[in-house]
Amino acid sequence: MSPVFSHGDLRLYLLNLLDEGPRHGYDIMQALADRTGGTYTPSAGTIYPRLAKLEEEGLVTKTVDGRKTVYEITDAGRAEVAARAGDLEGIEAGLADSVRLIADEVRGSVREAMRSLRADLAAATQEDRASAAAWPPPADDARTQSREQLHRAETAVAEFRANVRSDLRTHIARGGELAASVVDDLTATLDAAARDVTRALRG
Structure with missing residues (x-):
């Protein structure tokens, strides 16, 4: 069974991961698998379009580091994470249940x-x-x-x-x-x- 990310939950959780520090795409996918006890292993086709959308919204930036693209949260992204702290607690509780x-x-x-x-x-x-x-x-x-x-x-x-x-x-x-x-x-x-x-x- 896998945890179900409701509409917008995965987007918010990605911001939360980036709020902890810059990450490249594979690192983000691995972090999601680790945090969910292996119950949710997203594909690149799931993660990268959402990261691109977050970049369009001005919530994250990306830089190329060699062969890797590193994503980093912006001040606007941190503000959204802080404003939705209650939603994040609910998401974390759901993952713990899984x-x-x-x-x-x-x-x-x-x-x-x-x-x-x-x-x-x-x-x-x-x-x-x-x-x-x-x-x-x-x-x-x-x-x-x-x-x-x-x-x-x-x-x-x-x-x-x-x-x-x-x-x-x-x-x-x-x-x-x-x-x-x-x-x-x-x-x-x-x-x-x-x-x-x-x-x-x-x-």
């Missing part, structure tokens, strides 16, 4: 993955017990089946690790924040899953 929602999604994905892993392990354990009760296999067959189930379990754990690691790294790469509570939930859920496996193995 980042919190992203954290909730990560936490929910971790919990769902662990529920699925526990369900798979429980089903495999029940299947093994049913097979043993119905037809006790020779010792060699039992060892072969155990090795196959071990491979299944190791594959499930590896896939879970890879998926969660990918989700977390992608979230951070997009500028998202990783709250301590999310890691705490992940650790607690993994500990619970380990205890479930131990109990299942002990029968």
